[in-house]
Amino acid sequence: MRKRIGIYALLLSTGILLLLLGLFSENPMQAGILVSIGIIALGFSVAKGAPLLTSKEADEESNIIEWHDERNIVIREKASWYAGMTTIAAMSVSAFVLVMTDQLVGACVIAGLLLLYSLSIILFSAYFSKKL
Numbered sequence: 001m002r003k004r005i006g007i008y009a010l011l012l013s014t015g016i017l018l019l020l021l022g023l024f025s026e027n028p029m030q031a032g033i034l035v036s037i038g039i040i041a042l043g044f045s046v047a048k049g050a051p052l053l054t055s056k057e058a059d060e061e062s063n064i065i066e067w068h069d070e071r072n073i074v075i076r077e078k079a080s081w082y083a084g085m086t087t088i089a090a091m092s093v094s095a096f097v098l099v100m101t102d103q104l105v106g107a108c109v110i111a112g113l114l115l116l117y118s119l120s121i122i123l124f125s126a127y128f129s130k131k132l
Contacts (some may be wrong), residue, residue: 008049015041084121085100 015038022034091110098107 001112005049008045011041011045015039015043015045084117088117091117 017038018034018041019038022031022036024039025031025034091114095110095114097105097106098110
């Protein structure tokens with residue numbers, strides 16, 4: 001487990017380094033590539049490393065019981081809701097910035113993603129409310 005945490009910590013620092021190199025690069029093509037790879041590395045390391053850091057050593061049966069505990073279910077649902085709202089706010093600000101810099105194609109893509117996200121929330125809420 002320590003070895004995997006070390007790998008993700010190294011990937012995290014590599015992602016930060018690539019992101020910073022991309023932000024201060026003079027060549028726009030190189031800057032875009034470095035920033036993109038840095039963000040992908042950051043996202044992957046956080047997505048895979050965070051559960052390792054928060055997990056505790058316990059037997060399999062207690063983990064299953066803990067996972068299905070009502071309090072933990074509510075916590076996960078609330079956390080996912082706040083994460084979704086943060087994503088919507090970030091995408092809205094990004095679309096606004098792209099419109100202000102005359103990059104309408106990017107703004108339209110982000111607006112489409114916002115619409116898709118909102119529709120998926122509505123559809124999944126309706127589906128799961130009928131299923132449960």
